[in-house]
Amino acid sequence: MQTLLQLIAILAVILGTVFSVLGVLGFIRLPDVYTRLHATGKVSIFGVVLLLLATVMLTPLGFGKGLVLIALLVIGGPATSHAIGSAAHRIGIPMKRAIRDDLGALEQNQAGE
Amino acid sequence: MxxxxxxxxxxxxxxxxxxxxxxxxxxxxxxxxxxxxxxxRPQPSRLDWRRLPAATWALIRYIAILAVDVIESGITVARIVLDPKLPIRPGIVAIPSGCSSELGTALSAHALSVTPGELVIGIDDYGVLYTHCLDATHSAEYAAQAQAMRRDLLSKIFV
Incomplete structure (x- = not known):
């Protein structure tokens, strides 16, 4: 049982590190704010959740604390991404390689009326 | 109380x-x-005990769906990042939330932000979610479908 738990934990550490690295890689490769938020806000949070799971299993942190932290991360992460994205759109940062923009079209209509 | x-x-x-x-x-x-x-200063809200089992079951299913979505979105975005051609067609798509209450709209926005390649940028007064998609070509229909399913579950949890 103990070894099984440790094996799962080691797997979670490796996967968590890989996803965290991928989040940073996406942050470098993707072209603009909005697409970069996808990389940092999702891939990185997935990585941190896996690392937290491993921490819960390997150290005497306690399952309760780990689960509450994971819940807070999953609730707070998308909210943070939304706050940054909404602020970026409000101050008018353009999208790169965009193929449609419903919100921009709506705002132009309102400005025209 | x-x-x-x-x-x-x-x-x-x-x-x-x-x-x-x-x-x-x-x-x-x-x-x-x-x-x-x-x-x-929490606002009083009525607790209907008869609805509790159904609401709990819906909540468990909702959390399970959310967990699958988190894993899926991590893998989807990771694959896009690793692809040398960087296959993204970003754009902002309007998705109606279909919820009348503010709480329902906010929770839908959260669930939508968790799903793969989508991020809510803005919400208008009628509850339409303006969502930034990594692939805006065919994710609109898919997103609207997933949204309808989530709305059903959410309406079971919160009146």
Whole structure:
């Protein structure tokens, strides 16, 4: 049982590190704010959740604390991404390689009326 | 009554975070929860006991769907990032949330932000979610479908 738990934990550490690295890689490769938020806000949070799971299993942190932290991360992460994205759109940062923009079209209509 | 309910919920979260069940810690947790509740001033909401089993079941299913979505979105975005051609067709798509209440709209926006390659940028007065998609060509229909399913579950949880 103990070894099984440790094996799962080691797997979670490796996967968590890989996803965290991928989040940073996406942050470098993707072209603009909005697409970069996808990389940092999702891939990185997935990585941190896996690392937290491993921490819960390997150290005497306690399952309760780990689960509450994971819940807070999953609730707070998308909210943070939304706050940054909404602020970026409000101050008018353009999208790169965009193929449609419903919100921009709506705002132009309102400005025209 | 709803003050006591909030205090109890906060106390359980406090005990989970500190992870020790000594009487002194429980008393301290109750005090912290009471002060936080007084500062929060929770609004009274009716609790219908007959709806509780259905709501709990819907909540469990919702959390399971959310967990699958988190894993899927991590893998989807990771694959896009690793692809040398970087196959993204970004754009902002309008998705109607279909919820009338503000809470429902906010929760839908959260669920939509968790799903693969989508991020809510803005919400208008009618509850339409303006969503930034990594692939805006065919994700609109898919997103609207997933949204309808989530709305059903959410309406079972919160009236």
């Amino acid at each position: 709803h003050y006591i309910r909030t205090i109890l919920i906060l106390l359980v979260i406090y005990l989970a975070l500190t992870g020790n069940l000594q009487p002194s810690n429980i008393v301290l947790g109750a005090l912290v929860a009471a002060v936080a509740t007084l500062l929060l």
